[in-house]
Amino acid sequence: MNCKLGETKYPVVRDLAAEKETLWINPDYGKAADLGLTRADLFDASARLDRFAPYMAVAFPETAKTGGILESPLRRLEAMQADVTKRDGYALPGDLYLKVDNELPISGSIKSRGGIYEVLKIAEQVAIDHKMLVYGDNYAKLNAPEFRDLFSHYGIAVGSTGNLGLSIGIVAAKLGFNTTVHMSSDAKQWKKDTLRSVGVNVVEYDGSFTTAITTGRALAAKDPSVFFIDDEGSKDLFLGYGVAAIRLQKQLRDQNIQVDEDHPLFVYLPAGVGGSPSGTTFGLKQILGKNVHAIFAEPTHVPSVLLGMATGMNNGISVYDIGLDGLTEADGLAVGRPSRLAGRVMKTLLLGITTFDDEQVMAYTAEMMDTEDIKLEPSAIAGFAAMAASQQYLSKHFNMPNATHIVWATGGMLVPESEHARNYKIGEALLKQSK
Numbered sequence: 284m285n286c287k288l289g290e291t292k293y294p295v296v297r298d299l300a301a302e303k304e305t306l307w308i309n310p311d312y313g314k315a316a317d318l319g320l321t322r323a324d325l326f327d328a329s330a331r332l333d334r335f336a337p338y339m340a341v342a343f344p345e346t347a348k349t350g351g352i353l354e355s356p357l358r359r360l361e362a363m364q365a366d367v368t369k370r371d372g373y374a375l376p377g378d379l380y381l382k383v384d385n386e387l388p389i390s391g392s393i394k395s396r397g398g399i400y401e402v403l404k405i406a407e408q409v410a411i412d413h414k415m416l417v418y419g420d421n422y423a424k425l426n427a428p429e430f431r432d433l434f435s436h437y438g439i440a441v442g443s444t445g446n447l448g449l450s451i452g453i454v455a456a457k458l459g460f461n462t463t464v465h466m467s468s469d470a471k472q473w474k475k476d477t478l479r480s481v482g483v484n485v486v487e488y489d490g491s492f493t494t495a496i497t498t499g500r501a502l503a504a505k506d507p508s509v510f511f512i513d514d515e516g517s518k519d520l521f522l523g524y525g526v527a528a529i530r531l532q533k534q535l536r537d538q539n540i541q542v543d544e545d546h547p548l549f550v551y552l553p554a555g556v557g558g559s560p561s562g563t564t565f566g567l568k569q570i571l572g573k574n575v576h577a578i579f580a581e582p583t584h585v586p587s588v589l590l591g592m593a594t595g596m597n598n599g600i601s602v603y604d605i606g607l608d609g610l611t612e613a614d615g616l617a618v619g620r621p622s623r624l625a626g627r628v629m630k631t632l633l634l635g636i637t638t639f640d641d642e643q644v645m646a647y648t649a650e651m652m653d654t655e656d657i658k659l660e661p662s663a664i665a666g667f668a669a670m671a672a673s674q675q676y677l678s679k680h681f682n683m684p685n686a687t688h689i690v691w692a693t694g695g696m697l698v699p700e701s702e703h704a705r706n707y708k709i710g711e712a713l714l715k716q717s718k
């Protein structure tokens with residue numbers, strides 16, 4: 284590794300290189316900044332999802348009961364709150380909730396927010412350019428054969444560790460696009476199989492996510508009829524995630540959860556490339572303001588967003604540059620280089636980032652099944668690590684007695700039973716050791 288960088292200028296980098304569990308507090312949190320994105324952008328994205336709701340309801344009948352709007356509940360977690368705080372040995376003032384994005388239709392993950400949004404935006408633009416659609420139409424018409432025929436002249440491509448490919452692949456293929464998903468070696472076999480079964484072209488790489496996305500981007504650039512959805516810097520993906528905040532605000536109100544100076548809200552999110560947690564945090568800050576605070580969680584072997592933000596180098600540095608291997612059981616977080624957008628937009632909006640050992644997420648996965656009968660993938664449960672690691676700091680800096688805590692569960696519904704059983708077995712053994 285670059286010793287000057289690691290050992291003198293940025294002490295935190297030394298801890299990261301040593302794979303130590305770390306809590307990094309953002310020194311620029313709360314400062315003024317020009318974000319380059321506004322609240323109006325969020326409402327524009329939200330309105331587009333509303334226009335597409337009639338299409339989603341007919342094309343994906345499992346979304347019909349919510350009128351074609353993809354949203355997940357906010358669930359109170361009493362049993363898990365008692366169990367996890369006792370086992371991890373800390374007090375958690377206030378109430379704990381789980382945002383169950385593992386139940387989001389289509390990909391069973393948070394990627395149903397950003398990935399699907401960008402596909403729909405592309406479809407709308409193509410249909411409008413061909414004068415086959417106007418904004419006031421009932422978009423259910425997009426489910427007709429003449430639109431599939433139109434979209435078949437265009438390609439959609441994406442690089443993915445798995446879930447982004449699932450959300451984009453399933454919807455793009457349904458609309459009729461020639462769809463290609465470039466998958467990193469970490470991607471689970473069942474995710475590739477699911478995509479192939481709906482007619483998506485899955486290209487596999489021996490290397491990391493960065494290799495898959497870089498190659499995918501270069502291939503797409505050669506063909507003007509192909510739209511490349513860029514997980515390393517797409518504003519549309521980002522805004523699709525951000526719309527969650529508009530929906531969450533209503534869920535909080537409906538459940539009588541106050542958010543103000545005396546009732547701060549803390550949100551704990553796992554970060555891979557950083558797009559989904561940053562987009563969500565951007566939305567939360569726009570909609571709920573200064574009393575909502577976000578903390579990200581990353582594996583000790585892949586602290587890509589933390590490394591980028593702490594050094595200010597953002598996507599100019601990767602975890603490989605400091606000698607890390609980038610390997611983790613949390614396959615959705617196995618991304619060595621952060622997105623171009625995440626660190627820049629989060630510079631003043633993110634409270635902090637923690638890193639965790641893989642054993643932690645495996646134990647939480649089993650504990651969540653035991654206490655709440657909720658099945659999550661290891662990537663999806665990392666918010667619990669951020670919650671545990673940050674309480675001591677939070678108790679010194681915030682008014683905690685009436686706090687609300689939301690662990691953002693990011694995926695799991697489509698995970699095969701055999702995989703859940705394997706995770707449970709590993710996690711259960713770790714739980715026994717730690718109790």
Ligand SMILES: *Cc1c(COP(=O)(O)O)cnc(C)c1O
Pocket residue numbers: 392393394446447553554555556557558559560615616618660662663693694695
């Ligand atoms: C993609 C993913 C994340 C992280 O999102 P990024 O945008 O890569 O930071 C977290 N959890 C799950 C389950 C995911 O699929």
